[in-house]
Amino acid sequence: MKKTIITISRQFGSGGRSVGRAIAEKLGIPFYDKELVEQIALESGFAPNFVEEHGEHSPGKSILSYAFNSTGVPGVMNGLSTADFLWSIQCSAIMQVAEKGPCVIVGRNADYILKDREDVLHIFIHADMDYRADRIVRLYGESEKSPTSRLQEKDKRRSVNYQHYTGRTWGTAENYDICINTAVIGIEEAANIVVDVVNRSK
Amino acid sequence: MKKTIITISRQFGSGGRSVGRAIAEKLGIPFYDKELVEQIALESGFAPNFVEEHGEHSPGKSILSYAFNSTGVPGVMNGLSTADFLWSIQCSAIMQVAEKGPCVIVGRNADYILKDREDVLHIFIHADMDYRADRIVRLYGESEKSPTSRLQEKDKRRSVNYQHYTGRTWGTAENYDICINTAVIGIEEAANIVVDVVNRSK
Numbered sequence: 001m002k003k004t005i006i007t008i009s010r011q012f013g014s015g016g017r018s019v020g021r022a023i024a025e026k027l028g029i030p031f032y033d034k035e036l037v038e039q040i041a042l043e044s045g046f047a048p049n050f051v052e053e054h055g056e057h058s059p060g061k062s063i064l065s066y067a068f069n070s071t072g073v074p075g076v077m078n079g080l081s082t083a084d085f086l087w088s089i090q091c092s093a094i095m096q097v098a099e100k101g102p103c104v105i106v107g108r109n110a111d112y113i114l115k116d117r118e119d120v121l122h123i124f125i126h127a128d129m130d131y132r133a134d135r136i137v138r139l140y141g142e143s144e145k146s147p148t149s150r151l152q153e154k155d156k157r158r159s160v161n162y163q164h165y166t167g168r169t170w171g172t173a174e175n176y177d178i179c180i181n182t183a184v185i186g187i188e189e190a191a192n193i194v195v196d197v198v199n200r201s202k
Numbered sequence: 203m204k205k206t207i208i209t210i211s212r213q214f215g216s217g218g219r220s221v222g223r224a225i226a227e228k229l230g231i232p233f234y235d236k237e238l239v240e241q242i243a244l245e246s247g248f249a250p251n252f253v254e255e256h257g258e259h260s261p262g263k264s265i266l267s268y269a270f271n272s273t274g275v276p277g278v279m280n281g282l283s284t285a286d287f288l289w290s291i292q293c294s295a296i297m298q299v300a301e302k303g304p305c306v307i308v309g310r311n312a313d314y315i316l317k318d319r320e321d322v323l324h325i326f327i328h329a330d331m332d333y334r335a336d337r338i339v340r341l342y343g344e345s346e347k348s349p350t351s352r353l354q355e356k357d358k359r360r361s362v363n364y365q366h367y368t369g370r371t372w373g374t375a376e377n378y379d380i381c382i383n384t385a386v387i388g389i390e391e392a393a394n395i396v397v398d399v400v401n402r403s404k
Contacts, residue, residue, distance in 0.1 A: 124381075126375055171375050172373055173326055173374065174328055174383075176375070176383065177387060178381065178383070179326075179381035180379070180380055181375075181376075181379045181380070185379060185380065189402060192398075192402075193395055193398070196394075196395070197395065200394075
């Protein structure tokens with residue numbers, strides 16, 4: 001079936017967002033990342049930076065603490081915990097944008113949420129630790145923690161969130177149609193691979 | 203760096219061997235699979251079908267039983283167990299063929315054995331269970347066991363062997379440069395992706 005929607009899951013620092021943006025530009029289709037976060041935020045009543053921070057992270061103590069202590073948003077809505085409420089809003093938003101037509105969606109477990117649509121191509125972007133460490137320092141600057149610690153912490157949080165909501169193991173090749181190591185293949189070439197597959201799909 | 207050697211790791215029934223053969227034909231370079239097994243067998247003194255059967259399987263009871271009871275080959279050679287001796291011969295054979303120049307090597311944990319060569323592109327081919335079950339029945343016929351059981355058993359044995367000799371988890375995207383789901387992408391298109399990347403690498 002013709003693939004018109006592309007989900008990009010990615011390790012932090014791998015350049016997955018850049019790959020997604022390049023694919024969207026080359027195909028001339030919408031790109032959802034921060035835009036999607038803003039839409040989710042508007043629908044949920046959460047602050048955009050709260051959604052961005054917690055939308056892919058583990059549904060643990062920190063989210064509940066945040067909800068109870070900082071936002072004033074109650075921890076339970078419609079019988080759901082804060083994290084589960086956020087998840088349900090994310091699912092709904094991602095299914096809505098997929099219904100609108102061709103697009104690229106980065107992160108937010110969109111691979112799982114859209115797993116039953118045959119017009120979707122699921123991509124995973126990863127890279128070696130050294131490449132990612134170098135990249136996050138260039139993009140986001142230094143911090144108190146070492147780049148490796150920051151990456152391990154992000155990887156862990158995304159992994160726990162993914163496992164919790166999908167029952168799948170984060171980073172397993174079987175979850176995706178194509179996985180690409182940007183440290184070896186490069187960001188531009190990764191985008192080219194996906195664009196060629198989309199253009200040749202029938 | 204220009205990629206001239208391609209390793210193909212694959213789930214049983216995914217068509218990884220066909221992808222590898224198509225890549226080798228398109229690039230006009232040697233293809234090592236059964237040929238490699240024969241070379242290993244010649245060097246080790248094992249029967250070719252023994253090497254083919256056990257070269258990617260767990261180093262457990264069955265191999266030792268086979269060695270002690272059926273082949274007449276002693277279980278310990280040069281201080282190594284039968285399985286470890288076979289592994290050392292495989293490593294040596296794979297490093298030798300890589301030294302010869304551009305080629306495609308299927309299976310035998312070549313991804314790990316050649317992990318330090320920068321001129322190597324590591325590919326993992328996988329596919330959904332239904333696709334693989336249908337494919338092995340078409341290719342190899344029915345057997346007493348269900349196709350799903352046969353696949354699960356093969357997956358398990360390859361996984362245990364890979365974990366034992368590489369310390370890595372089988373099927374994790376991070377172990378490879380590109381992973382492709384042939385059930386979605388197709389065998390021919392999977393080969394095209396790899397050929398394009400090789401041809402564009404510098």
